[in-house]
Amino acid sequence: MKVTQEKLPDSQIGLEIEIPAEIGKKAYEKMVNNLARTANIPGFRKGKVPRPILLQRLGTRYVKAATLEELLQSSVKEAIEQESIKFIGNYILRSNFEELVGKFSPGEPLTFSATVDVPPSIELGDYKSLTVKAEETVYDPQQLEDWLKEQQEKQATLIPVEDRPAQMGDVAIIDYQGSTVPAEGEEGEPITGVEGKDFQVDLEEGRFIAGMVEGMVGMKPEETKEITLTFPEDYPREDLAGKPVIFTITVKELKAKELPELDDDLAEEISEYETMAELREAKEKEFTETAEESTKRSIHDGLITEFSNICTADLPDTLVQEEVTRVLTQTAMQMEQMGLDLRQLFTQENLPKLRENARPEAVQRLKQTLILQELAKVESIIVDDAALEERINKVQEQLSGQDVDPDKLKEFVAEELLTEKTLDWLQEQATVELVPQGTLKAETEDSEEGETETTIEAEVSENTDD
Structure with a gap:
């Protein structure tokens, strides 16, 4: 032939x-x-x-x-x-x-x-001289104090209050009704759905619509008061977003929170530790490790972005389409967990457009996976059996009671571990500059604003020339 x-x-x-x-x-x-x-x-x-x-x-x-x-x-x-x-x-x-x-x-x-x-052809760039910026997450001791305060709040005893008005930190039981702001000489109409009876409100800043909690401070039990508030522009109900509404609020009960002491009894109540000292030490270690993991993720994200920029990958459509399917499958699972109806979105009419929209993400993910696999191959980076077995057992514990294909689980964990190990190796070769948390996000936003302004200026100049 x-x-x-x-x-x-x-x-x-x-x-x-x-x-x-x-x-x-x-x-x-x-x-x-x-x-x-x-x-x-x-x-x-x-x-x-x-x-x-x-x-x-x-x-x-x-x-x-x-x-x-x-x-x-x-x-x-x-x-x-x-x-x-x-x-x-x-x-x-x-x-x-x-x-x-x-x-x-x-x-x-x-x-x-x-x-x-x-199979795709991969060309690796000069990966041993990468320079990246990454955000450093530093453990803040205030995190521990805030967490302990939250646990105190959960274990708090509510004491009825009758001899003083409401103040921040109290819990109020209220009836409320929202009404439209009337025109002059008219009465407001009750708004369906903006109402509640025996509704419990924690009088804390930032709760509910801005100004509602603050407006209730100073009210006494059985007192009724009208407060005019404005719904936020992004409120889910379009007919109320950005609109002023009159709230008629009646305080039926008022309770003060009596917080438990931060002692060994509370530690035993809310954890497996016998003393508050042990609990503090364990939580501090947990928060510290979480901060370190966050820093590591930022470094790895920066590395894979820079690494992708210097590598080329000729991607076959067969693999791209498989990755598109994976992206859509993960999206569907997330939507299902949120309680959304998949049948309304994943229809035969919508599917081609959904696949088209998912393609850029799929291409990026596929390229990153392939160049890391190629790097692991070139540098002989492998995952040892002990680490693989340990991670598999850990995942199986987390998925206890669920039907899991052991072969697919092993394949997934092996790929995940190899990616981590390859990025760790890449980090050792790279020059990493750690910057305060939020710095890179601010730089990105400033850059985008600058590009927008430049575009607008160019359009204005072009129109003026015309």
Whole structure:
């Protein structure tokens, strides 16, 4: 079989394949015989249909098309084996099938073109001289105090208050009704859905609509008060977003929080530790490790971004489409956990657009995965069995009670560990500058604002010139 190869973009190989005359004839005769045995032709028993009648009833073009469908598939497979091509996915026919049917004449050679995806080609840049900035997350002792205060709040005893007005930190039981702001000489109308009875409110700053809690400070039990508040612009109900509303609020009960002492009894109540000192030490270690992990993630994010910028990866569409499917699957799982109806979004009409929108993320993720795998291969970075087994056991504990495919779990964990180990190795080679938390985000926002201003200035200048 004569085969000509052509290297194409996106990790594709173009194939021009010539089907020898004898192979085409043999395939055609085989198809005619198969159809003669299986075709239902009125007036004839199966396997007893004369060849001229069969071709007349089915049509020569139909028989040639059926022959070509099998012949093209087998010819591409044979060409791949003959040329020792490492391919992934299925082939794509570049020639027009209808034109091939018209050209196909049993006993004569036929040439057609197809493409196959091959494993991606990766070119690594100078990865041993990377320079990155990363945000450093530093443990703040106030985190521990805030956490302990939160635990005190949860364990607080509510004491009825009758001899003073409401103050910040109290808990109020209220009835409320929201109404429209009336025009002059008219009365406001109650707003459906903006109402509540025996509603518990913690009088703390930032709760509910801005100004509501502050407006209740100073009220006494059984007192009713009207407060005019404005809903935020991003409020979920469009008919209320950014609108002023009059709240009629009645304080039915008022309670003060009596917080427990930060002592050993509280430590035993809220944790497995016997003393507050042990609890403090454990939580401080936890917060410190979380801060260190956050810093490490920032470093790794910076490294993979810079590494991607200096590497090239010719990505075959077969792998891209598989990654698009993974992106959409993860999105669907997240939406389902949020209680959203997937059937409304993932429809046959929406799916092509969803796949198109997911493609940029899929390409980025796929490139990052492949260049890290290539780096691990080049630098002989491997995951040892002990670390793999330890991580698998840890994940299995977290997924206890769930049906998990052990082979897929092992594959996922191995890939995750290899990525971590490769990034750790890359970090050792790189120059890392740690900056305060929030610095890079602020720089990005300033850069985007600058680009926007430049664009606007250019548009203004262009319009002025016109």
